[in-house]
Amino acid sequence: MRSATASHGLTILVAVGVLATGCSSTVTGAPSPANGLRMDVANSDFEIVGSTDSEIDQTARNALADINDYWSQVFPDVYETEFEPLTGGYYSIDPDDFDPDDYPNDIGCLDDDPENVANNAFYCFPQSGGGGDNIVYDRTLLEALAADYGRFLPALVMAHEFGHAVQGREAPPSELSIVYETQADCFAGAWTGWVAEDNAKHFNIRAPELDDVIRGFLLLRDEPGTAAEDDRAHGSYFDRVSAFQEGFDSGAQACRDNYDDERLFTLAGFSSDDDGTGNVSYEEAVVISDRTLETFWESAFDEVGQQSFVAPALVAFDGNAPDCGGEPVERDISFCPNDNTVAFDESDLTQVIAEEIGDFAVTTAISLPYALAARNAVDRSIRGSEAISAAVCATGWFAARFYLGSLADSSTISPGDIDEAVIFLIEYGSRREILPEVGLSGFQLVDVFRQGFINGGADCGIFGS
Template sequence: MRSAKASYSLHILVVAILATGCSNMVTGAPVPANGLRQDVADSDFEIVGSTDSEIDKTARNALTDINDYWSQTYAELYEDDFEPLTGGYYSIDPDDFDPDDYPDDIGCLDGDPENVANNAFYCFPQSDGGGDNIVYDRTLLESLAADYGRFLPALVMAHEFAHAIQAREPPPSELSIVYETQADCYAGAWTGWVAEDNAEHFNIRAPELDGVVRGYLLLRDEPGESVDDERAHGSYFDRVSAFQEGFDSGAQACRDNYDDERLFTLAEFSPNDGVTGNVPYDEAVTVSERTLEVFWETAFDEVGQQSFVAPELVPFSGDAPDCGGD
């Protein structure tokens, strides 16, 4: 998600990822998928504030593999070398935060650990020279790993890292939904690369992805929200299809297919008076008489029931009764 500070948030529910305040929790019990290789030593990738916990080990392993992927893929897409993030990576427990363990100028955190509570985000480069960093709440990732396996936190990192790619090569759009679904697509492309046995620390088989995708993408915008909303991430279908496109077709499809012309299923509800219909009452009665009888005669014949005898339709002509006090 893109904020006024040009950061993208991964507002994550305790059951999915990507967006504080832009979706609701959906409970469930998918089968966890681990995704971690057992015969490879853990990475020593530098994450400021990280611990020896399993979740920080997972994050280090994931970021190592993600950097490996983009060091290869970025040059293929943009004919230039990938420049590593200059602002670093930060693991934070909002309930156990010691400012002495961190620099004062972590981009988009503003020194307040609550800004990353239940969240993970990439901070775009700032006008003062800060940013270009990833920050995550490790307690949130621990919850996701417990419910969905340790590949899901890796997917969180892949989505956020995709925003770092956009900081270097932005899509031709200002719409939040384009940025977010393109990041989903890039995360899918990385996952496809992992599934092809290219990653050092992670591996996952395609059949295992169902549970992962449920956990990763049960976070979606509520039905009725606008595609133009500055916090829009996309409907469930928008996000799943973006991830699948990247997984199936690779990062080039993500680069080429995300702009203002892309079709999304997210759609704002019309005002109530726009969906009440405008067929004259007498005409509606006539159409009902002609179509309902034919439909039910056919339906009864198909299921072998006795002949359908149509009831008489009697249009209401009196005063409408009260409904709910109105």
């Protein structure tokens, strides 16, 4: 986020995937601590050349077996033709312990150099001279992802790469890397939704268990400031998580239809004003939040023909929240209808997230009770899960207007700001002192935010259903 005069801030991360010429790369019964793996079925013997008896290669075998099952069922409905299995095979490689005698002479896109798959996984599109149509992965990368985020994330990497295999069988959606990559994320989400419906033989997972999975996407995003037109762009954190959630919610048909050069992406390069950071000071972030939220809601009320919006006053506190109507408040952010105030705990929340996440996390936090003020202004309930979900959705709506420059304000969104909203919702949103009564995981909260960002406020439930 930046004002008309200044900006300072933070950058995070690494992207583990690249798009090489001819290759696209990245990344039981009841759910159990095995991170999505069913414990009551036999492991698959799916063929992966170079694979070991290790846990991670077995995870990959199970994942690829289920992914092939999914696409053999879904592909004919989506593309009106039978799915043709990959002709080039699947390969597990440890770049630091590579014996060429264990592999064929020509693994598509590897070019006989195991370093080409180090910290990576890729699908190699069919090559003009023959070969390709294969998936290769660095098993040490998958081991690291599994250790930090659970064994479903390596399965998701396989589903993403298989999404590229689907692209290799149909007309390309675009020449832009970011379109290819986010469509593959969408396909991975569609497979995950199928798994969550208890259709897969080896995996089962529920939406509330996906928080760690989408935390892993933070490692796979492009660094803030990367241009969407970059020939290796994969997308911002929001772009990638949003694509995954679209597939999860709407299936492979939506992935086929909704990815082209017209799609809105939040990945963007820094302007000269950003100075490669994009963050303002904490104090300025609060001022900008107050000003832009008032501007947004005044405009929203005008658009639907409601009475004039009376903006709530912002009240900062440290540790002990002010009472509301004589009753104690035990939350770090809250709206009090008695005096039309939005209160936020600086020492325990907003200053912390400004430092840990960034300035737009502060704006996101303040926006949530601010949206409840809007519901209260039209005599709608501000209690319970419906009201809280409406506030999250409306925060996505506000963020989109801010991002698109549709607010009558000189402040603008910086690269990475929408990612900060996602991080805040995942890491803080499901805490009782932040969003009580909502009953949603971080994954589900981000999905509600996404709906508001993509579709606007019509379905958010601020002014009525």
